[in-house]
Amino acid sequence: MSSHESNYKPTSRFGKWLDDRLPVGRLMHGQFVDFPTPRNLNYWWTFGGILTFCLVAQLVTGIVLAMHYQPSAAEAFNSVDHIRRDVNYGWMIQAMHATGSSMFFLAAYIHLFRGLYYGSYKAPREILWILGVFIILAMMATAFMGYSLPWGQMSFWAVTVITNLFSSLDSIIPGVGTAIVQWLWGGYSVSGSTLNRFFALHYLLPFVIVGLVALHIWALHVVGQNNPAGLDIKTKSDSVPMYPYAVAKDAVGLFAFLLVFAWFVFFLPDYLGHADNFIEANPLVTPPHIVPEWYFLPYYAILRAVPSKLGGVILMFASIAILAFAPWLDTARVRSSKYRPIYKWFFWLFVFTCLALGYLGAKPAEGSYVAWARVFTAYYFLHFIVVMPILGLIETPKKLPGSITEDVLGPGAGKGATAGAAAAPETR
Amino acid sequence: MTKTLTKSLGFAAAVALAGAVVVTPAISAESGGEHHIAHQQWSFAGFFGHYDKDQLQRGFRVYKDVCAACHGLSRVAFRNLVENGGPEFPEESVKALAAEWPNQITDGPDDEGKMFQRPAKLSDRILGPYKNEKEARAAQNGALPPDLSLMTRARNTHNEAAWPMHILLMARDIATGYQEGGANYVYALLTGYHEAPAGFKLADGMNYNVAFPGNQVAMPNVLDGGPVNYADGQEKYEGPKASQEQNARDVSAFLSWAADTSLNERKRIGWQVMLYLLITTILLFVAKKRLWAKFH
Secondary structure (H helix, E strand, O other): OOOOOOOOOOOOHHHHHHHHHOOHHHHHHHHHOOOEEEOOOOHHHHHHHHHHHHHHHHHHHHHHHHOOOOOOOOOHHHHHHHHHHOOOOHHHHHHHHHHHHHHHHHHHHHHHHHHHHOOOOOOOOHHHHHHHHHHHHHHHHHHHHHHHOOOEHHHHHHHHHHHHHHHHHHHOOOOHHHHHHHHHHOOOOOOHHHHHHHHHHHHHHHHHHHHHHHHHHHHHHHHOOOOOOOOOOOOHHHEEEHHHHHHHHHHHHHHHHHHHHHHHHHHOOOOOOOHHHHOEOOOOOOOOOOOOOHHHHHHHHHHHHOOOHHHHHHHHHHHHHHHHHHHHHOOOOOOOHHHOOOHHHHHHHHHHHHHHHHHHHOOOOOHHHHHHHHHHHHHHHHHHHHHHHHHHHHOOOOOOOOOHHHHHHOOOOOOOOOOHHHHOOOOO | OHHHHHHHHHHHHHHHHHHHHOOOOOOOHHHOOOOOOOOOOOOOOOOOOOOOHHHHHHHHHHHHHOHHHOOOEEEEEHHHHOOOOOOOOOHHHHHHHHHHOOOOEEEOOOOOOOOEEEOOOOOOEEOOOOOOHHHHHHHOOOOOOOOOOOHHHHOOOOOOOOOOHHHHHHHHHHHHOOOOHHHHHHHHHHOOEOOOOOOOOOOOOOEEEOOOOOOEEOOOOHHHOOOOOOOOOOOOOOOOOOOHHHHHHHHHHHHHHHHOOOHHHHHHHHHHHHHHHHHHHHHHHHHHHHHHHHHO
8 A cells, every 4th residue: 555564563372363364453553653754844744634624524414414304395495494303403403514514615615735845746746636635626616515405595596596507518509508408407496306416416426535545545544744845754753653743733733623613513503504504495586696605606707707607617616626637737846835945935826816715705706706806816826827836947046945754843853863852952 | 823723713714704794685675665674672682682571461462452353373382481481471361262263273174174263372473364365465555464473584674784894783783693683673673653744655555664765565553542551450660661662672572482482492402502612613622732742
């Protein structure tokens, strides 16, 4: 599985017996106990563990909800209300699942921006990165279908608007778009059949994500983790074993994150959602203002910034797809933006662009909102197509530390030392 | 390390805020006309928020005497009025109330295959006067009085201040755990009836209201006909004096409970969870620092 050898020694007789037949203990030990992690990782690297937690939490709460939920147009809305009012602790499970999707995306976006800032997509981590892009796509599909399930007004109209986007394919080959839309709907309009198939897919896709995550972690453990210095592990003093060191740090990050999570679950369960979703779906009444959940707002802004419907759809999907090409668009010799004095500013400009698109996605598509959305959409793509390739060629990076150990302890440290602990000049 | 963590947490909070900031206002002000929902203090808002039992009892009285003439509460059962964290009426009085509720339950079929009407029991829902939408519209001049069970959550307006005040108010609401926009809306609607300004074209049978989107609402100013007197029929009453404003406030609180019956339990468990997480985070952080000391 990786370049690193597990030093697993079974202690019990059963352990030894099993190790000769199915060395699952050896695998886990090698990958999650003595796996070498760079000693200079900061707290931004705890989001991988946080995301694993989010995925498991969504699966567990989701399966419990599915035990009480009715995927039919007549009963879906009532059953969600029943879960909140009458199922024991149903209000908590439901709030954890609904808030959980927001927290999942929050953590995923932080994880993604961390990867962009520290150049975690650069060789040899291209496959690792592309798997991450697939995970984001699968998360979006899952979240979108999950959002339809409460069968409130916003559920219904979000499904109507987004599935209708495919009809824009009619402008390429007449009839194809309409056929796809009807196939998605299972009829001639969004109906109970649509809800039923979305429920089935919403239950299926998380397990696809589990598979993708397994590949993502596998790829990670083959190439090893990137780190704030963007250097490779060269000597023994550059790394620490995953357990207990990285695990202890991940635990701090996870619990700090859970504080935010719990705050929303217990004190603001409705805040991240939309009030219209407390009104049962009604095909005859269109809400005055249809908007997606906050984590889709930047894409929604891009979609609406383009005058042509098909163009908007293409750019919206391209905004995700272009991430997959980042490893080849970025021409810089160093990974970490810490050592890129100019690019660093462009990175924060890019972050601002994404936040601004999110803000504009929540606003009505009119007047200056659209104008600004076009400006930021343009920069979103220019960042990848122009800034990344050109800046990498013309920018002179700052001097890198000689090694990961030097990044932590200062120049000259770690030379001739045998182990990290012995190399430490300070006791604190 | 502490500095890095503080920085990281600060940034995480900033990102969390930024994420929340882009949440859209529920009802946009674009519909035209004056549309103002004031921020109110509620006993159930915030970290230590919980329903005021007496207020919910008064609010139920307003619902029963005024709102119930047109609006149902069909997701709330009579038994909920007895349960902890609600108005907590005595069980006997709610049983009597249910038995006398004018909108009876359709049950059956009986032994002869016929459906029949029977008085409500504790386990039945609180029904409004109309059997279906058609009947309601026929009786109400074409308007539909909506069921009120989820009304406050379905009108949970976020603040509508302009940028950048909008973001600051959002930060305040997130930091204080305030999501009571729905109660603010109901209160604003019930106290928002005014004379239509000169030149405003009011459609036939409609009423001018500053809180309603578009400023025209079919519902008349129902609390105007003299406040629901809380002291009536009570041997001893020491609560606030009944007024239209007080009625509106109490019924808004009652409807907030109707939409979110688990709030008391949720917040009680919530602060226990927060306390547990906070202590564990600190312990884990200290443990991590000691464990990593030799590497810095």
